[in-house]
Amino acid sequence: MLSEDKRQQEPLVEVKHLKKYFEVKESGGVKRKKKVIKAVNDVSLTIYQGETLGLVGESGCGKSTLGRNILRLQEPTDGEVIFHDQDILTYNKKQLRQIRNKMQIIYQDPFGSLNPRFTIGQSISEMFKIHGLYTPKEREERTKELLELVGLDPNRYHSYPHEFSGGQRQRVGIARALALNPEFIVADEPVSALDVSVQSQIINLLMKLKKDFGLTLLFIAHGLNVVRHISDRVGVMYLGKLVEISETDNIFDSPAHPYTAALLSTVPDPNPEKRRERIVLEGEVPSPASPPSGCSFRTRCPLATERCKQVVPELQEVRSGHFVSCHYPLAKGQTLLDAIKEKQTSKV
Amino acid sequence: MAKILEVKNLVTGYRGKDGFIKAVDGVSFDIEKGETVCIVGESGSGKSVTSMSIMRLVEYENGQILDGEIIFNGEDLTTKNAEQMRKIRGSKVSMIFQEPLTALNPVFTVGKQISESILFHQKMTKQEALIKAEELLSLVGLSEPKTRLKQYPHELSGGMRQRVMIAMALATNPELLIADEPTTALDVTIEAQILELLRKLREQNDMSIMLITHDIGVAVEMSHRIIIMYAGKVMEISETSDIIRKPYHPYTKALLESVPTMDGERGTELKSIKGSIPSLNQLPKGCRFAPRCPLATEQCHSQEPPLVAKDNRQVACWHVDKFINQADTEQGREGDYVE
Numbered sequence: 001m002l003s004e005d006k007r008q009q010e011p012l013v014e015v016k017h018l019k020k021y022f023e024v025k026e027s028g029g030v031k032r033k034k035k036v037i038k039a040v041n042d043v044s045l046t047i048y049q050g051e052t053l054g055l056v057g058e059s060g061c062g063k064s065t066l067g068r069n070i071l072r073l074q075e076p077t078d079g080e081v082i083f084h085d086q087d088i089l090t091y092n093k094k095q096l097r098q099i100r101n102k103m104q105i106i107y108q109d110p111f112g113s114l115n116p117r118f119t120i121g122q123s124i125s126e127m128f129k130i131h132g133l134y135t136p137k138e139r140e141e142r143t144k145e146l147l148e149l150v151g152l153d154p155n156r157y158h159s160y161p162h163e164f165s166g167g168q169r170q171r172v173g174i175a176r177a178l179a180l181n182p183e184f185i186v187a188d189e190p191v192s193a194l195d196v197s198v199q200s201q202i203i204n205l206l207m208k209l210k211k212d213f214g215l216t217l218l219f220i221a222h223g224l225n226v227v228r229h230i231s232d233r234v235g236v237m238y239l240g241k242l243v244e245i246s247e248t249d250n251i252f253d254s255p256a257h258p259y260t261a262a263l264l265s266t267v268p269d270p271n272p273e274k275r276r277e278r279i280v281l282e283g284e285v286p287s288p289a290s291p292p293s294g295c296s297f298r299t300r301c302p303l304a305t306e307r308c309k310q311v312v313p314e315l316q317e318v319r320s321g322h323f324v325s326c327h328y329p330l331a332k333g334q335t336l337l338d339a340i341k342e343k344q345t346s347k348v
Numbered sequence: 349m350a351k352i353l354e355v356k357n358l359v360t361g362y363r364g365k366d367g368f369i370k371a372v373d374g375v376s377f378d379i380e381k382g383e384t385v386c387i388v389g390e391s392g393s394g395k396s397v398t399s400m401s402i403m404r405l406v407e408y409e410n411g412q413i414l415d416g417e418i419i420f421n422g423e424d425l426t427t428k429n430a431e432q433m434r435k436i437r438g439s440k441v442s443m444i445f446q447e448p449l450t451a452l453n454p455v456f457t458v459g460k461q462i463s464e465s466i467l468f469h470q471k472m473t474k475q476e477a478l479i480k481a482e483e484l485l486s487l488v489g490l491s492e493p494k495t496r497l498k499q500y501p502h503e504l505s506g507g508m509r510q511r512v513m514i515a516m517a518l519a520t521n522p523e524l525l526i527a528d529e530p531t532t533a534l535d536v537t538i539e540a541q542i543l544e545l546l547r548k549l550r551e552q553n554d555m556s557i558m559l560i561t562h563d564i565g566v567a568v569e570m571s572h573r574i575i576i577m578y579a580g581k582v583m584e585i586s587e588t589s590d591i592i593r594k595p596y597h598p599y600t601k602a603l604l605e606s607v608p609t610m611d612g613e614r615g616t617e618l619k620s621i622k623g624s625i626p627s628l629n630q631l632p633k634g635c636r637f638a639p640r641c642p643l644a645t646e647q648c649h650s651q652e653p654p655l656v657a658k659d660n661r662q663v664a665c666w667h668v669d670k671f672i673n674q675a676d677t678e679q680g681r682e683g684d685y686v687e
Contacts, residue, residue, distance in 0.1 A: 058535035165624045195390035196562065197640075200606035200620035207615065222536065229608035229615065248614060266540035268565030269610050280544050281537045284505050300537075 011082075012184060012216045013047040013070065018079035020062075020069050024289065037288045039065045040076075041240035044315070047184070052210060052217040054231030054248070056224060056263070058285055062240040063220050067186040070218070071103050072096060083184070101131055101180035108189035110169030114161040120147075120172045121157035127179040146175040150205060167198035174205065178213070186218045191226060203230060224267050228252050236260045239288055239296040242315060246322035256318050256329040259297050261336035279336055295327070302340045303328050351419075352524055352556050353379040353402070358416035360394075360401045368414060369628050371397040373580040375416075376655065379524065384550060384557040386567035386588075388603075389577035392625050395560045398577070399526045402558075403443050404433045421523070439469040442517035446529035448509035452501040458485075458512050459497030466519045484515040489545060507538035514545065521553060528560045543570060564603060568592055576600050579626055579636040586661035596663045598671055599637045635666070643667050643674075 020040040025033075040062045047053050055063045069076040072088060080087045088099065107113040114123055124146060125139040134142060144154035150171040161169055170190060177185055187206065191199045207230060210217055221227050227234060228248055235245040236257065244257040255261045265279045283300045286292055292299050298308040307327055315325040319332060330339055358375045361368030372394040379385045389395040400406045401413055404425060418425040420441065428436065437443075445451040453461060462484060463477035472480070478497065485493035488511040501509055510530060517525055527546065531539035543566065550557050561567050567574050567588070574591050576584045576599065584597040595601040605619040623640045626632060632639050638648040647666050655664040665671060 058537060167624055195625065196564075196603060197390060197606055197621040198624055200608075200618040201622075203608070204617050204620060207617070224536070225608045225610055228610060229612070229618070231614075252610065263536060264610075266536045267610055268543075268563065268569045278540065280540045282541075284507055284538060285535070 010049040011046045012049045012084075013218075014080075014082035015043060015045050015047075015066075015070060016080040016082065018043045018066065018069060018081065019077045020065050020074065021077045035289050038240045038291070039288060040069060042079075043237075043240075043242045045235060045242060045245060047216060047218060050214055050216055051232040052219050052230055054227035054234040055218060055220045055237060056222060056227050056234060057237035058222065060239075060285060060288060061237040062288075063237050064188050066237070067105070067188050067218055067220050071105055071186055073105065097131075102182050103184045104177040104180070104182040104186070106170075106173050106177045106185060106187045106190045108192055110166050110173055110193065111161075113173055114169060116161055119158050119160055120164070123161075123172065124176050124179055127176060131180060133180075142179075143175075146179055147172075149178070149209075150175045151201075165198075166194050167201060170194060170202055171205065174202075174209070178209065181213070182215070184216045184218070186220065188220045189222070190219075192221060192223065199226070206230065224264065236263070239285060239291055241296055241325065243297065243326070244322075244324045245315075246319075246324075250319070250322050254330070254332045254334075256322060256324040257297075257326050258301050258303050258328075258330065258336055258339070261330060262302075265336070277335070277337055295325075297326075302336070303343055350381045351378045352381050352421060353558070354417070354419040355398070355402065356417040356419070358398065358401055358418065359414040360397050360406055360411055361414050362406075362409075362411045364629065368412070370414070371411070371580055371628060372401060375577070375580075375582050377575050377582065377585055379556050379558055381523075381556060382550070382554055383573065384559060384571045385573050385575060386559045386561060386571035387575045387577055388561060388564055388567045390562060390603075390625055392579065392628060393577040394580040395577050396528055397580075399443065399528050399558065399560055402526065403437060403441065404428070405443075435469075438465055438517075438522075439520040440522055441524045441526065442520070442522040443526040443528065444510070444513045444517050444530050446532050448506060448513045448533070449501060451513055452509060454501055457498055457500055458504070462497075462512070462516050462519060465516055469520045480519070481515070484519060485512070487518070488512075488515045488549075489541070490515075506534050507541065510534065510538075510542055511545070514542075514549070518549065518553070522555060524556045524558065525550075526558045526560070529562070530559070531566065532562070539566075546570070564607065576603070579631060580628065581636055582655055582662070582664060583637065584661065584663050585655075590661065594672075594675065596658060596661060596668055596672060597665050598641050598643050598667075601675070602640075635664075643671060 018040055019042055022037045022039055024035050024037055043066055057063045068074045070081055076089060081089050121143050124143045128134050128139045128142065144157055147154045152168060152171050191202050194202060203226060209215065219227065219230055231248050233246060234248050234251045236243050238259050244251065244260050251260060252264065255264060262279045262281045265277060281300045286299055294310050295308040295313050298304040313325040313327050315323050318324050318329045330336060356376050358372055359370060360372040361370045375398055387395040387398060397406065402418055406413065413426055459478055459481050462481035463474060466477040466480055482493045482497060485496055490496050490508060490511050531542050534542065546557060559570055571588050574586060574588050575582055576597065578599050583599050591600060595604060602621045606621060608618060621640050626636060634650045635648045635653050638644040653664045653666045655662050658668055
């Protein structure tokens with residue numbers, strides 16, 4: 001499926017300079033200062049028709065916020081989201097509702113995202129009700145078809161969420177997202193809460209549905225192995241910024257950003273022979289309320305120099321289709337360890 | 349090598365509506381001095397309950413050890429009273445938990461909490477205990493340990509809290525450290541830091557570690573031996589390198605195969621285990637994995653397989669010989685676990 005590189009290069013969603021800022025009040029008595037947290041800080045990316053774009057990063061990097069803002073489940077502070085050649089950020093409520101059926105979301109927590117007082121049948125058929133589709137009878141039929149599609153017994157139409165296991169609830173969430181025949185789905189950590197043996201079932205289901213319905217997916221996750229398996233392209237985020245984006249193989253075989261390289265080296269692989277040389281990053285992700293000057297990764301970067309402190313690196317194409325925002329991107333085939341050694345010798 | 353811990357036929361139950369629900373049912377294993385043993389299992393496998401039983405903490409959560417022995421350094425912990433247990437807990441055996449925020453007391457400073465546990469087990473002045481606490485904090489790699497002593501848990505990040513927990517656990521040079529999913533709540537780059545720290549400390553202090561995890565990758569990286577649990581039972585115990593090369597239990601194999609690897613072919617259908625984990629009050633009759641097992645026969649559905657020695661491991665499966673042969677001949681062939 002992925003090897004067919006004849007993917008249509010039609011952009012479906014274009015995100016341009018998207019920003020989402022949150023204002024928080026600082027504690028501190030009378031002179032309360034307002035602080036701005038840049039959860040998504042000027043992110044631009046394109047999602048092509050029929051592809052799966054994986055988005056990875058540590059907690060607090062803004063990947064989920066980005067997903068929600070693209071769908072306007074949160075109002076972005078600034079930027080554009082072009083869907084079918086129209087900027088949906090300029091849409092009013094009525095217009096927005098009309099295109100909602102084309103863009104859906106699957107949430108991480110299959111426990112919190114279903115109304116416990118609705119049967120799963122009600123939860124799914126509500127989608128049709130909201131959009132005024134079908135007669136009640138047709139709705140039930142269609143819902144049962146959907147249940148079957150995601151591998152659940154249609155006879156459980158009248159069951160409540162608590163009667164289902166985590167994996168089954170996630171299937172309900174997927175059925176709900178598919179109900180209106182969407183073109184674009186944001187999957188926000190859809191398998192993170194699931195056990196390993198159930199996780200692979202859901203990944204298989206998502207891959208199958210994507211193929212059968214020609215869906216376009218934005219797949220947000222922190223599990224690198226999962227993202228690698230399912231994605232055509234992968235974007236890496238750090239502290240509200242997109243730091244690298246390219247084809248999956250480029251990212252995993254020859255990462256250009258030191259952060260990506262370090263992140264990949266930390267994945268514990270069950271196969272000890274294939275383990276990579278591990279680079280343990282020092283320190284922690286800085287608070288997004290007071291990000292470092294210049295490159296946001298410089299405080300933890302083994303390659304950082306004075307220039308990284310002063311100049312914010314722009315996202316630029318270093319190799320064909322491989323974008324990275326770093327002053328010292330790794331060359332193709334160069335490992336981070338090589339680069340660290342090189343830096344040390346050049347210093348001496 | 350000397351055994352530091354021997355768990356024999358442990359049965360732990362929680363009080364339910366109609367009697368006890370057994371979360372751990374006849375679990376036996378041992379840990380040697382200086383060894384890291386990982387218990388791997390999915391939710392509901394009983395891995396955490398096993399560790400809570402060893403610490404005798406289940407009693408505080410409506411649970412009870414119903415049968416079995418827990419021999420630690422030659423003494424049976426199941427026969428100790430609360431007072432004796434309190435002396436052992438935190439001195440000879442320490443534990444760190446998954447959620448370092450809830451495990452720390454929010455209203456006391458870090459320094460107060462660490463020195464309290466030192467003072468409970470050792471005779472020294474408060475001042476000396478604080479100095480010791482500071483040493484411990486720098487040992488676990490926290491910057492500015494002096495400042496940290498005066499901070500409250502909410503002022504620290506997840507990774508820092510977990511380091512504080514480890515510092516506290518190490519305060520009395522324990523011989524056994526039980527770590528219950530210590531990195532699950534942390535980001536990958538922080539996880540790498542904590543695992544590195546645990547490895548370093550084990551070597552320096554010559555202690556044994558019992559690591560509980562659901563991530564088989566973490567287990568492989570950290571442990572000498574792996575114990576695979578499923579629905580309250582041990583399925584397989586083996587040296588780490590053996591189990592990865594060639595699992596002897598169908599569940600182990602399925603578990604290993606359902607994780608996407610970092611170098612496998614992308615986009616292919618992943619092998620998965622059909623169905624889901626049974627709930628503890630509706631356990632299948634025979635082998636607990638039988639309803640999901642591709643090799644299950646009549647015998648598996650009616651009789652529970654015992655954990656028996658096979659080569660240099662222990663396996664609980666009626667068809668272990670058949671399974672090994674099949675794995676030998678079928679190497680590379682697919683189609684076993686497809687849903």
